[in-house]
Amino acid sequence: MYEQKTIAIAHIKEHATTYVFMIILFLTGITFGAFIVNSMHFVQKQDLFFYLERFFGEFVTENSINRLEILKGSFLYHVKYLLLIFILGLSVIGLPIVWILLFLKGLVVGFTVGFLVNQLGIKGFLIASLSIAPQNLFIIPVYLIAGSLSMIFSISLINKLFSRKISQQVFRPFGQYMVIFGILLIISFFAASVEAFVSNGAMQSFIKAYYSPSK
Numbered sequence: 001m002y003e004q005k006t007i008a009i010a011h012i013k014e015h016a017t018t019y020v021f022m023i024i025l026f027l028t029g030i031t032f033g034a035f036i037v038n039s040m041h042f043v044q045k046q047d048l049f050f051y052l053e054r055f056f057g058e059f060v061t062e063n064s065i066n067r068l069e070i071l072k073g074s075f076l077y078h079v080k081y082l083l084l085i086f087i088l089g090l091s092v093i094g095l096p097i098v099w100i101l102l103f104l105k106g107l108v109v110g111f112t113v114g115f116l117v118n119q120l121g122i123k124g125f126l127i128a129s130l131s132i133a134p135q136n137l138f139i140i141p142v143y144l145i146a147g148s149l150s151m152i153f154s155i156s157l158i159n160k161l162f163s164r165k166i167s168q169q170v171f172r173p174f175g176q177y178m179v180i181f182g183i184l185l186i187i188s189f190f191a192a193s194v195e196a197f198v199s200n201g202a203m204q205s206f207i208k209a210y211y212s213p214s215k
Contacts, residue, residue, distance in 0.1 A: 015152050022102055022148045026140070029106020034114035036107075049119050056207050071196035078139065078188035082146050086181050089150030092157055102147045109136065131203035138191035142184045153177050 012019065040048075085101060088094030112132060116124035156173060 015148065018151050019144070019148045022144050022151070025099060025102050026106040026144060029103040029108075030110035032103075033107040033110025033112070036111055037114035037118050045115075045119065048115065052115075052119070067196045067200065070200055071192050074135075074192035074195050075189050078142075078192060079185065081143070082181060082184060082188060085143075085146045085150045086177075089153045089177070090157070092154055092161070095151060095154045098147050098150045098154075102143060105140075105143055109140075127203060127206060130206055131199050134199045134202075135191045135195040138187055138194065142187050142191065146181065146184055149177060149180060 037045075081101070085098055088098050088101075109132070113125075113128045116128045118124070120127065153173065
């Protein structure tokens with residue numbers, strides 16, 4: 001355990017620039033998403049809010065939430081996203097797409113939270129805290145690590161291709177690459193479980209209270 005911890009720390013120190021770059025890229029996406037909300041016209045916001053209210057109305061009228069379906073859908077989404085990042089890391093030329101995926105993930109989070117807060121104020125912030133934050137506390141680090149590892153592996157592969165040092169030197173990093181992505185998939189399943197069994201129930205309870213006649 002101590003040896004693995006030491007290896008992990010050494011890896012982070014060696015590739016700190018890559019991890020910092022991915023974090024900045026993701027935060028830039030969040031900022032850009034929030035900027036889009038602020039730049040929207042009043043009519044556009046009203047149209048989008050109309051659909052949001054319809055969603056809230058349908059959400060609270062449901063007697064029960066099919067949590068297993070939510071778990072399945074959420075986990076499959078994470079599997080597809082991580083598998084795409086994994087493959088792009090192997091493709092060498094797919095690195096820019098990995099950057100775009102991380103940026104878009106940040107943009108979606110920034111836009112969603114920004115729009116809820118812009119339209120509903122403190123209640124929007126609470127809805128975002130209940131419905132978006134719990135699972136993203138786990139899944140955002142997963143995507144950041146996945147994107148960083150994809151970038152590291154891709155650059156390493158490019159270096160080996162140009163130096164013509166393929167063969168056995170590639171197999172060990174590839175094995176480690178696969179193992180870490182396997183661990184990330186397990187964490188993503190936990191994040192999907194949080195979304196299905198925690199976030200949705202909490203959001204439904206809050207929205208029911210928000211839409212009650214007394215409010």
